[in-house]
Amino acid sequence: MDWVRGDCIGCGSFSTVNLAIPTKSSSSPLMAVKSCDLFDSSLLENEKDVLSQLGYCEHIIQCFGGDQSVENGQRLYNLLLEYASGGNLSHWVKNSGGCLRESEARRYTRSILKGLRYIHAKGFAHCDIKLENILLFENGEVKIADFGLAKKTGQKQSGEQGRMVFRGTPLYMSPESVNENEYDSPCDIWALGCALVEMVTGKPAWNCKPETNIAALMIRIGVGDELPEIPQELSKEGKDFLSKCFVKDPRTRWTADMLLDHPFVATENTVTLKESKQSSPSSSPKCPFEFPEWVSVPSSSPKTELWSNKEVNSRFDWSSLSYSPSPAERLRQLASDEVCNWSFSESWVTVR
Numbered sequence: 001m002d003w004v005r006g007d008c009i010g011c012g013s014f015s016t017v018n019l020a021i022p023t024k025s026s027s028s029p030l031m032a033v034k035s036c037d038l039f040d041s042s043l044l045e046n047e048k049d050v051l052s053q054l055g056y057c058e059h060i061i062q063c064f065g066g067d068q069s070v071e072n073g074q075r076l077y078n079l080l081l082e083y084a085s086g087g088n089l090s091h092w093v094k095n096s097g098g099c100l101r102e103s104e105a106r107r108y109t110r111s112i113l114k115g116l117r118y119i120h121a122k123g124f125a126h127c128d129i130k131l132e133n134i135l136l137f138e139n140g141e142v143k144i145a146d147f148g149l150a151k152k153t154g155q156k157q158s159g160e161q162g163r164m165v166f167r168g169t170p171l172y173m174s175p176e177s178v179n180e181n182e183y184d185s186p187c188d189i190w191a192l193g194c195a196l197v198e199m200v201t202g203k204p205a206w207n208c209k210p211e212t213n214i215a216a217l218m219i220r221i222g223v224g225d226e227l228p229e230i231p232q233e234l235s236k237e238g239k240d241f242l243s244k245c246f247v248k249d250p251r252t253r254w255t256a257d258m259l260l261d262h263p264f265v266a267t268e269n270t271v272t273l274k275e276s277k278q279s280s281p282s283s284s285p286k287c288p289f290e291f292p293e294w295v296s297v298p299s300s301s302p303k304t305e306l307w308s309n310k311e312v313n314s315r316f317d318w319s320s321l322s323y324s325p326s327p328a329e330r331l332r333q334l335a336s337d338e339v340c341n342w343s344f345s346e347s348w349v350t351v352r
């Protein structure tokens with residue numbers, strides 16, 4: 001495929017994303033190219049493999065293949081992707097005055113769920129759902145991107161050589177991922193709940209004080225009964241929807257398929273916050289086993305400082321944590337006296 005590198009349009013923790021402009025002789029559309037050092041390209045190659053196994057879905061970013069290049073003496077691995085001209089949802093939320101109207105958040109949630117239903121039905125889990133990985137298009141549609149951490153469901157996550165491996169971004173981690181190192185389709189649903197909270201409030205789902213350290217966050221997520229706070233300003237349907245995402249036990253957490261029938265996303269009708277206050281409460285099932293009796297509304301038509309990357313690597317050697325199946329031991333291993341500045345969510349660190 002003939003293309004030339006254009007402007008930088010995004011940076012992740014291990015790759016940079018540029019426009020990929022087709023040469024005159026090429027009939028390709030304008031694309032995005034995600035590049036990293038060829039010798040450190042396992043995540044990008046995984047992303048390519050997963051996307052090719054997934055095939056086409058209108059709610060998932062399309063992949064046009066991979067290639068290699070030598071630029072400024074560096075050998076690069078390049079992944080060519082469908083270009084999303086609206087950028088990522090995190091930026092969009094910030095540029096929309098800090099949070100989104102519920103009707104807009106509801107629409108995006110529906111699209112993400114459709115993408116997740118497709119991914120899960122194909123036997124994969126995304127493992128890194130967050131606003132930065134949801135991309136916007138000119139027509140207002142969103143698609144799921146960044147499949148670097150995606151994996152086949154059911155495969156036990158065992159660290160290399162007995163080491164513990166973390167996937168995803170701490171604020172979006174599910175209890176079972178923190179406690180059991182378990183990453184399957186339910187963890188995407190938990191993360192979707194966190195993303196929805198962030199869309200409607202502009203703040204992370206876990207309200208963390210600046211002096212909180214990462215171990216304290218992991219303990220809050222993994223131990224005890226505490227759940228992310230459900231935004232008061234959300235409609236009753238929205239609150240109920242979130243309560244189905246934030247179920248600690250992954251076996252009773254709702255699936256994408258079930259959630260697509262939930263009144264919050266099943267109807268295209270928009271309910272404003274004021275309107276929602278007058279609407280009657282939804283009689284929602286408490287667990288998936290009650291689901292058959294669910295009466296759904298039919299669809300009318302559709303890091304704080306955290307620390308900087310460099311800093312976190314120097315202060316906290318995640319990869320050297322030795323593996324233990326016990327949640328208590330796992331959390332003890334995470335304990336650290338290091339204090340983070342949680343006020344900059346931009347610098348959240350993805351722990352791989």
Ligand SMILES: Nc1ncnc2c1ncn2[C@@H]1O[C@H](COP(=O)(O)OP(=O)(O)OP(=O)(O)O)[C@@H](O)[C@H]1O
Binds near residue numbers: 082133135146
């Ligand atoms: N296809 C695309 N079209 C437009 N922008 C994109 C595209 N892919 C990625 N970007 C931009 O680049 C950013 C980084 O991309 P991506 O998340 O895939 O990289 P990453 O290195 O895997 O990041 P991380 O692992 O830190 O989440 C995205 O948040 C988005 O703003």
